[in-house]
Structure formats: structure tokens, C-alpha cells
Amino acid sequence: MSIERFQIHVPDSVLEDLKYRLDHVRWPDLLEDSDWERGSDRGYLQKLITYWRDQFDWRAREAVLNRLSQFRCNMDGVDVHFVHERGKGPKPLPLILTHGWPDSYLRYEKIIPMLTDPARYGGNPEDSFDVIVPSVPGFGFSNGLTRAGVNNAYVAELWAKLMTEHLGYSKFAAAGGDIGSGVTRYLAFHHPELLTGIHLTDIGIIRSLLAVQDKTGLTEEELLYIRNTSQWIADEGGYMSIQSTRPQTLAYGLTDSPVGLAAWIIxxxxxxxxxxxxxxxxxxxxxxxxxxxxxxxxxTAGSSSNIYYENTHTLPPLGYIEVPTGVAVFPGDVALPPREWAERNLNITSWNTMPRGGHFTAMEDPESLAKDIREFFRSSRV
Structure with missing residues (x-):
């Protein structure tokens, strides 16, 4: 199938069904003085659900999202939705941005104009990009996914095909965080000839480092990473264990209950x-x-969870990445990577610790992330 233009239009029946469900919520009983330590706080969630039911205007947000140039393309039987915004500069560099979970292509909504039209934000028009933001298969409008085996490496192959065969770019840049970081690294590992560089906001959970038995050769930063990340997995990693082992069981609840879905995500x-x-x-x-x-x-609450299962059970190993790599570390993020490990496993040419921001960097602090991306790729433009 060739590339087709895409516009969001959710049927009225879907919105009416949602309103009915939000009107008929069955809330759980809680322990006294329960806050966020056992999961989503009921007081906050009830206020959010009331706003969702009585004030949130999906049609208005739908209209805003439809201002983006959106498309769909079928590749290997997978329908892929993506944004493709052309840069406003003398020679825009193609840049593919990959999101993670539990966000969506919406992660990059704010940053797209900062990268396509930097002059509008006080930057240099020579730093402009053609920005491509796909929805990972099984997420959002890349829906209808029924096949197994869709892991980070598989998505990276789709992105290579999308950029070269369908969009006609012979060379491009890539960036991402969360699942998007993994996809970007697999893209760089398997197709270094296509990439001018990659930019990451995290390096994921470094399982190989956590599994090291003899720690005598590790640096203090690496030992700190092992301690902090092991504790984080113990405290926060329940979602990861479930989605990596029983995503189908979880899917029934998240698909049937909008309140359950909201609680899981927020x-x-x-x-x-x-x-x-x-x-x-x-x-x-x-x-x-x-x-x-x-x-x-x-x-897609269920299908988006499946990539955790696939990445746990079907993902091939990743070797040294030779493509020039920039890393922006945001202090509020989780599992902050040790620089020494990163430099042994990736060709790190830029490493910047940002003043603020967390895991959802492009939503939280788009200006500083856009600036770091523009500066990193400046030297790789040809």
C-alpha cells in the first residue's frame, strides 16, 4: 500500500460509550490515609475523571492534532501511522523520533515546530529538520497489530524501510527515549550506513550491567547505578514484570475500564x-x-504492552554502536545511565546533563531538548 494521508476522526459512538463508562465508575475501597505509595491516588484520580467526563473536549484536541501532517503506510502487513513535517530551512536534515510507553507520538507534539522551524524560536534556520514521528506498531493509530515478534529490533527495521523506501531519504538522523531509545539504538547498530548520528534521552535498563557477578572492575558510578536501579525495579518495576510476562491478562482490564487505563498511565x-x-x-x-x-x-492498551513481552523473550543482543551518539541526561528521569558504561558501548560524542526535566522530556522541557538536538546534529549535516 502506498502512503496515504491520515486524519483522526473518532466515531461518536466511541465517545458516547466512553461517557457512559465514566458515568458508571465503581471505585475500590482504600486503606485510611492512602496516598500514592500503593498506586494512583484516588483523590487525584477522581478529580481527573470528573474533568474528563465534564470538561475535557476531545474534538478540540482532535482538531489540533489534525493540524499535523499525518499519514499511514502498510509495511510487512503492519499499518504504521506517522507525522511528517517538512523543515523550514535551506537544507533540512531528516530526523525520525521514536516515543515509548506509556506515552505516544504525542510526546513530540511540542518539539516538532522547534525542530522544523528553529528560526521561529530564536534559532538558526540552518538547523532545521524534516521531522518524522511514527507511532510504534501496536500504539495509537498504528493499531490492529496481531502478529508476534514486534520488538525493538523489528521496529527499527520498519523505520529503515519507512525512511528509505517510502520517504526517499538515503541518510537521516534518529532520536528517542524509553522504547524509542531501544529502537534508535537497534537502528544504528544494524544500519549505521543510513545514519548521520543518534540522540538519546536514556539508555534504558542496562540488564547486562545489573547481571554482573564480579563487580571488582566496575567504577563507582556503575556500582551506584546497580544499587539505584535495582532498588527502582524493586519499588517501581511491577508494571514491567506484568507487561513482560502476562500482557494479555492485563489487557482485559485496561481495555474495558477507562479509569483503570488512566490509573495505570498517570x-x-x-x-x-x-x-x-x-x-x-x-x-x-x-x-x-x-x-x-x-x-x-x-x-491499544493491550497491544502496546506486548512490546515488553517481545523485548524480554525475542530481542536479539545489541553490540557496540559506532554511529556518533549524543546523550541528554535529565535529572528527574529514572535509571540515569553511567557515562563510563555508555562510552564503552556507544560512540559517545556528546554528553550533556540538563538542568531539569524527567522521562517525558519533550513534553516537560521541549526547549532545552530541542536545543540539545539541534546542537548535536549541527556537525553531522552534509
Whole structure:
């Protein structure tokens, strides 16, 4: 199938069904003085659900998202949705941005114009990009996924095909965080000839480092990473264990209950962002609900979880990455990577610790991330 233009239009029946469900919520009983330590706080969640039911305007958000140049393309039997915005500069560099979970392509909504039209934001038009933001298969409008084996490496192969065969770019840049970091690294490992460089906001959970038995040769930073990340997995990693082992069981609840879906997602936005315990510090209710709606209206709460299962059971090993790599470390993120390990496993040519921001960097602090991306890729433009 050739590339086709795409516009979002959720049927009225889907919105009416959602309203019915939000009108008929059955809330769980809680222990006295329960806050966020056992999961999503009921007081906050009830206020968010009331706003969702009575004030949130999906049609208005749908219209805003439809201002983006969106497309769909079938590759290997997988329908891939993507944004493709052309740069406003003398020679825009193609850049593919990959999101993670539990966000969506919405992660990059704010940063797209900062990269396509830097002059509008006080930057240099020579730093402009053609920006491509796909929805990972099984997420959002890349829905209808029924095949197994869709892991980070598989998605990287799709992106290579999308950029070269369908969009006609012979050379391009790539960036991402969370699952997007993994996809970007597999793209660089298997197709270094296609990439001018890659930019990452994290390096994922470094399982090989956590598994090291003889730690005598490790640096202090690496030992600190092992301690901190092991504790983080013990405290926060329940979602990962479930999605890596029984995503189908989880899917029934998240697919049937919009409140359950919201609770599952907002807990992560609070814990992984730099919001200092107050979601409003980093995100508006409309931002949070638009992201949740993308999962709800596309029925992808279950299929998006499957990539955790695939990455655990089918992902091939990753070797040294020779492509020039830039890393922006945000202090509010989780599992902050040790630089020494990164330099042994990737061709690190830029490493910057940012003043603020967390896991959802492009949503929380788009200006500083856009600046770091522009500066990193400046030297790789030809």
C-alpha cells in the first residue's frame, strides 16, 4: 500500500460509550490515609475523571492534532501511522523520533515546530529538520497489530524501510527515549550506513550491567547505578514484570475500564517525570487525557504492552554502536545511565546533563531538548 494521508476522526459512538463508562465508575475501597505509595491516588484520580467526563473536549484536541501532517503506510502487513513535517530551512536534515510507553507520538507534539522551524524560536534556520514521528506498531493509530515478534529490533527495521523506501531519504538522523531509545539504538547498530548520528534521552535498563557477578572492575558510578536501579525495579518495576510476562491478562482490564487505563498511565507520568510529586507542575489535565485518549479510542492498551513481552523473550543482543551518539541526561528521569558504561558501548560524542526535566522530556522541557538536538546534529549535516 502506498502512503496515504491520515486524519483522526473518532466515531461518536466511541465517545458516547466512553461517557457512559465514566458515568458508571465503581471505585475500590482504600486503606485510611492512602496516598500514592500503593498506586494512583484516588483523590487525584477522581478529580481527573470528573474533568474528563465534564470538561475535557476531545474534538478540540482532535482538531489540533489534525493540524499535523499525518499519514499511514502498510509495511510487512503492519499499518504504521506517522507525522511528517517538512523543515523550514535551506537544507533540512531528516530526523525520525521514536516515543515509548506509556506515552505516544504525542510526546513530540511540542518539539516538532522547534525542530522544523528553529528560526521561529530564536534559532538558526540552518538547523532545521524534516521531522518524522511514527507511532510504534501496536500504539495509537498504528493499531490492529496481531502478529508476534514486534520488538525493538523489528521496529527499527520498519523505520529503515519507512525512511528509505517510502520517504526517499538515503541518510537521516534518529532520536528517542524509553522504547524509542531501544529502537534508535537497534537502528544504528544494524544500519549505521543510513545514519548521520543518534540522540538519546536514556539508555534504558542496562540488564547486562545489573547481571554482573564480579563487580571488582566496575567504577563507582556503575556500582551506584546497580544499587539505584535495582532498588527502582524493586519499588517501581511491577508494571514491567506484568507487561513482560502476562500482557494479555492485563489487557482485559485496561481495555474495558477507562479509569483503570488512566490509573495505570498517570502513575508513571507522576513517578517518572520531574513534577516533584505534583502532576500539574509538568502536565496539564488536557495533555494527560489526550495521551490516555489515544490509547482508549484506538483500543491499544493491550497491544502496546506486548512490546515488553517481545523485548524480554525475542530481542536479539545489541553490540557496540559506532554511529556518533549524543546523550541528554535529565535529572528527574529514572535509571540515569553511567557515562563510563555508555562510552564503552556507544560512540559517545556528546554528553550533556540538563538542568531539569524527567522521562517525558519533550513534553516537560521541549526547549532545552530541542536545543540539545539541534546542537548535536549541527556537525553531522552534509
Amino acid at each position: 502513575e508513571k507520568f507522576r513517578a517518572w517525570s520531574d513534577c516533584k510529586g505534583d502532576l500539574r507542575h509538568s502536565f496539564s489535565e488536557d495533555e494527560l487525557l489526550t495521551n490516555i485518549m489515544i490509547y482508549w479510542v484506538t483500543n
